[in-house]
Amino acid sequence: MGKSHEPSTASSETGLVRSLDRALSILDALAATPQGVGLVDLSRHVGIPKSTAHRLLSTLEYRGFVVRCPEDGRYIPGPKVSGVIDARAAPRLRSVLEELACQCGESVNLGVLHGPEIVYVERVESSHALRWGLTVGSRVPVHCSGMGKAILAELPPVARQDVLRVVPLRRLSHKTMTDPEALDAELRQVQADGYAIDDEEYMDGVRCIAAAVRRGNRVVGAVSIAGPALRFTREVALAQRPALLRTVRAVAGLVGGPPSDGYEE
Numbered sequence: 001m002g003k004s005h006e007p008s009t010a011s012s013e014t015g016l017v018r019s020l021d022r023a024l025s026i027l028d029a030l031a032a033t034p035q036g037v038g039l040v041d042l043s044r045h046v047g048i049p050k051s052t053a054h055r056l057l058s059t060l061e062y063r064g065f066v067v068r069c070p071e072d073g074r075y076i077p078g079p080k081v082s083g084v085i086d087a088r089a090a091p092r093l094r095s096v097l098e099e100l101a102c103q104c105g106e107s108v109n110l111g112v113l114h115g116p117e118i119v120y121v122e123r124v125e126s127s128h129a130l131r132w133g134l135t136v137g138s139r140v141p142v143h144c145s146g147m148g149k150a151i152l153a154e155l156p157p158v159a160r161q162d163v164l165r166v167v168p169l170r171r172l173s174h175k176t177m178t179d180p181e182a183l184d185a186e187l188r189q190v191q192a193d194g195y196a197i198d199d200e201e202y203m204d205g206v207r208c209i210a211a212a213v214r215r216g217n218r219v220v221g222a223v224s225i226a227g228p229a230l231r232f233t234r235e236v237a238l239a240q241r242p243a244l245l246r247t248v249r250a251v252a253g254l255v256g257g258p259p260s261d262g263y264e265e
Contacts, residue, residue: 022048023056027077030066035115036074067119067137076119076137089254096254097124097223100247104240106227110213110251111147112220114139116167118148126227143169143183144176146198146210147222153190154212154219160187173204195241197234198226205229209237211248213255220255223248 025046030037037045043053057075060066066078093110101108101124110122117139134140142148142163152160169178177183190196198208210224225240226232 019056022046022052023060026053026056026060027065030075030077036069036072036076038072038074042075061137067121069119069137069139076114078121093251093254094122094124096247096250097122100124100223100225100243101126103243104225106225106232106240108247109134109147109224109226111140111222111224113142113148113151113163116142116163118142118145118151118222121221128227128231140202141167141170141172143167144172144198144201146196146208146224146226149187149190149196149198150210150212150222150224151219153187153196154214172202173200175199175201175204177201195244197237198224199234200229207232207234207237209240209244211244213248213252215252215255221251223251 026042029042029045039050039054039057042057043050046053048056057066057068061068061075061078066075068075097108097110105126105128107126108124109120111118111120113119118141120134120136120138120140123134123136140148142152152163155163164180164183169180169183170176171178177186195209195211198206198210200207205228206226207229208224208226210222212219213221213223223244225237225244
């Protein structure tokens with residue numbers, strides 16, 4: 001990660017706040033390592049105790065400046081740092097997603113493209129006891145997730161191939177598409193339809209419908225509705241398409257610039 005940041009002496013310097021200086025050093029370190037950093041490496045790099053780094057990261061995560069990946073504990077820049085979510089618009093954005101979740105009765109997600117994966121940057125849980133348990137910071141592959149296919153379908157062809165070139169088409173369920181030609185045909189259909197269906201392709205027993213969020217000529221993310229396949233049937237998912245597309249248009253007016261892996265036509 002490069003040279004470690006020296007422990008701050010800001011508390012003894014007029015006008016500087018030591019804890020803020022340390023928090024900003026953490027953000028600097030994450031910006032230089034967008035693939036993510038673990039707690040131990042991050043605390044060593046910044047030059048502060050692990051317990052202090054953990055407290056600062058917890059606060060930064062709560063405020064949306066960092067995201068912790070639940071799969072491996074790495075920290076990555078959050079939506080407020082990447083420019084996906086403007087802090088001033090965050091409450092309204094949350095409200096828009098909550099409105100959709102209340103209407104459809106299932107979990108609603110906002111995700112962005114990060115390398116070969118989709119990172120969840122906002123999520124509203126379903127009120128049902130049986131629901132899909134991913135959290136903010138979770139990562140899912142682009143080739144077999146609703147949000148991934150929705151974003152891929154809207155990318156310029158060259159950018160799409162750049163992403164797919166580094167994506168292993170691994171089989172994660174009995175319906176995962178692993179044939180490149182079949183996936184290409186699926187993405188063309190998604191582009192024509194304006195929405196994508198994850199028909200138990202990422203996880204057996206889970207279905208979702210998703211649509212890409214565009215801001216001007218850029219794809220900046222996607223919104224999805226997800227639920228148990230037995231309850232959220234294909235027919236039920238398709239019936240939510242108008243509400244999903246209305247939400248996508250509302251979200252497009254609230255999000256900021258593109259994430260680090262955003263693409264422009």
